Amino acid sequence: MARAATRTVRRVARPAPRKPVRRARRATYHHGDLARALVDAAVAIIDERGAEAFTLREAARRLGVNHRAAYRHFADKDALLAAVAEQGFRGLIDATRAQAAGLTEPAARLAAAARAYVAFAAEHPAHFRVMFAPRHNEGATRTLSGAAPFATVDALVAEAYALLEAEVRAGMASGAFAADAGPHPVIALWSAMHGLASLVLMKRVDVPPGRLGTWVDRIFERSLRGLR
Amino acid sequence: MARAATRTVRRVARPAPRKPVRRARRATYHHGDLARALVDAAVAIIDERGAEAFTLREAARRLGVNHRAAYRHFADKDALLAAVAEQGFRGLIDATRAQAAGLTEPAARLAAAARAYVAFAAEHPAHFRVMFAPRHNEGATRTLSGAAPFATVDALVAEAYALLEAEVRAGMASGAFAADAGPHPVIALWSAMHGLASLVLMKRVDVPPGRLGTWVDRIFERSLRGLR
């Protein structure tokens, strides 16, 4: 009995003095965009303390709302993470378009896309990790072509892929690259850039500061030479 | 009070009829290798139901031991996962050596290593995911060269890397590959294979059945052409 009482006191003791702060914060989201705020909070938590530190309750705590409020906007924790992934893929697509803007040669546009990919991962590690987290990618029906529960994410992946595929098609039409058996050149390029980005993020590969873009260019150049 | 009683009954109700089975199983590990059994259970759980489904309590339940027993062999959950990663890297190193055995040309030995890497990922998805899970790879001091908490894992990564590096050195000495600015050829090769393996595991890339080895060969060949 004495123990139970102690426990109750301890639980209440921490959040109690924060109540005024909570009220002030809640006003911000009362008729604001709580869904968006939750996505931003998730990204911030993952960037600061890793994917495992992200919990619905922690995100809600940061925004000064009850943890149950999230369920008004997302079906569950996974759905919120899917929203983070969507935001990420949109950002990646925008960055790819921006980097390629003004370039006309297919090879140059592809190289720009490769640079954009790795730079995006380096600058938005939380987004990148959620975009390629197993949860959203392992469902049997969630292939490149077959849509399913996380249909929007899948559609964005397909859109990003199509961007690169169009460049390869243009390069083949103009005779800059040769057609060739085996995996599609986009898959080879994607693999190389995805692998480099992943290994750099998990610090298994050390890139000298400021040299990441050059490394991408050199790897891209080498595989392109193999395609000619 | 009635509620509390119901809850207690429910909690006890499920495991109770299993008690004889538990006893029988526990005998197996009484003076057996519980550490090893826990590693195997972790791999089985992750293969069956994903990395998020693995909990210390579930692993202990499968082996019929109290969940606290794991702490006699591992400091915490992460240490158990590190043991899974170690087992994985040892398996990868063995597979790489086995694939290259009998081959003398550095290019052929590297191609064999590339095939072994992607095949290992396809055949041991749970190991592969744990080996490259953020937890063991994000610590500031856990780079390729600087050892730290998960020192054994780091040493094994370095060993696997050294295997490839020796082949590249041999290839350069014999004039088969050219030296060249930018990332080390091992990093380019590792990135391409790691990216392909990751994208295949998360089903973002569809490989026609039985064609994975050929795809690896083609990607390897193309980047090698770029190195000459």
Add this chain to the structure above:
DNA sequence: ACCTGAACACCGTTCAAGT
């Protein structure tokens, strides 16, 4: 030396209300 039991401080999610 190896394992267990009870307890603590967390989770995600459900149900039933509150405004």
Add this chain to the structure above:
DNA sequence: ACCTGAACACCGTTCAAGT
């Protein structure tokens, strides 16, 4: 329409014992 509170069935981990 949007948010809250209490409760449930889980976790990982600690403390204190049991054999």
